[in-house]
Amino acid sequence: MRKFIARLAAAALTAACLAASAADPFPNKEIKLVVPWNAGGSNDIAARQLSSILAEDGIRLIVENVPGATGSIGMTKVANAEPDGYTIGMGTSSTLALIAQGLTPLKNEQFAPIARVTLDPLVLLVPTGAPYAKDLPTFLDYVKKNPGKVSIGTPGNNNLNHIFAVMTGRAAGTEIIAVPYTGGAKVITDLAGKQIQAAVLKPSESKGQIDAGLVKPIAVFANERLKNLKDVPTFKEKGYDVFPYGPLVQMAYLVAPAGTPAPVREKLTQIFHKAIQSPKFRQPTEAAGAVVDDVTGAALEREINNVQKSLNEVGKKVFVAEKKQ
Incomplete structure (x- = not known):
């Protein structure tokens, strides 16, 4: 009975989200993008470029820098945010490396992948x-x-x-x-x-x-x-x-909290895909040495899992060996 009631509650929540979305299309207020690094770094620069591009379409993206613990503090804030699409975060391979070593309680399952921003040699x-x-x-x-x-x-x-x-x-x-x-x-x-x-x-x-x-x-x-x-x-x-x-790859990508309704995830993907693939983002980003590709949603989730798998192996062999020296 408890499981049945829980399912009804979840269905009611989804229905409410869909009804709210239909009545007041997403986004109807500012979106907060948590960058888990200091201002001035490459991820912060990319986030602010996207903010400027989205503003041209009337979408207000607020960049919030939450540095510390190799991205773990900021991404924890994203994982714990209300899954309504109005708080998202910029994940990186650095945080995946922490997960591989058990140095953060974060799990990839706590996030819904949106779009890859850059690959960075x-x-x-x-x-x-x-x-x-x-x-x-x-x-x-x-x-x-x-x-x-x-x-x-x-x-x-x-x-x-x-x-x-x-x-x-x-x-x-x-x-x-x-x-x-x-x-x-x-x-x-x-x-x-x-x-x-x-x-x-x-x-x-x-x-x-x-x-x-x-x-x-x-x-x-x-x-x-x-x-x-x-x-x-x-x-x-x-x-x-x-x-x-x-092989190892450094990448930056956008995620929403797990549990964000599918229609909202799809809208976020649409919004950021357009901005990331625009010449105003691609040209200066690639000129600075990064690679901009077209990976979103389920494809991005597979990429994250592949990088995580490599780091699970590499992290043990590099850092465990380093600690023993």
Whole structure:
């Protein structure tokens, strides 16, 4: 009887949502987009670009930065929000890495995937003018000669950036000091100021400093060179394998709380698909080094699950081994 009553209540709630939607089409007020990182980073920049584009269609998107715990704090806020479509969040592979290691109570089942925003290759950067800034072999030789002393900054901890920082040390046959920050903007500032010796960041987080000659990209964590960094080699072509446990991808994507009614999810997907695929978003985003593709809904859910599966394996082999050292 209790189960029957619960089903009736759920059906009544869905019917009420549908009736409300028909009477007052979604969205009829501002939508809050939680970005679980500091302002100024690539995810924040992308969110504010989308806000500007949606405003042209009369949709008000408010970006709220909730940094901390490698995205876990902000995404917990999204998971616990009312599932009405008016609070959504920007998930990333970094949070998936935390889930893989059991470092957050979050689960992917707490979210309803909406649309992928970007795929973001990661690069190794050093301060321009540093004695090891000539190229990747020079830097790795420096790391080898200074075991356990070279600091590599990353936005967050126990994430893909951290994984690649560790793999950089392994390419040199030694350990590094991974220095976690609450966002890419702070990493690049300290790198340009030579407070840290290297960083693992997205091109979009560092383009301004690269163009200004403050920092220098010396290697790409990918199998192919990037279109906007054609002179920067990959680790692979220099003979270093930074994917010994399988491919990894850094991505950012939009989610709503689980339980958001299907009509609302469909409307959110429609709204953000249009904005993400618009030239006003694609052109500057791709020029900054990110990849914009067309993955939404169920297809995005499959992508998230695939990345999660890889991270479940890689996280154990990288971070567990790191802790034992």
